[in-house]
Amino acid sequence: MKQVVVHDGCIGCGACVGIDPEHFDFNEDGLSHPISEENLESDALKSAIESCPVGVIQIEEKEESAE
């Protein structure tokens, strides 16, 4: 399983939220956070990742909890 991650360093520019509202929204601090783990191959998500001026968005392998 993969997931979208917004690492520390987001400056709240809004690019990802504007380009790909399916995957990103602002939190109460005005910073982006991922809201979906579906459709990770979408062009909008690729564009959002490329458009982030600080490069903090990544698609990463999700650690499965060993329960």
Ligand code: SF4
């Ligand atoms: S594009 Fe990058 S800096 Fe801008 S809101 Fe999204 S994660 Fe934050």
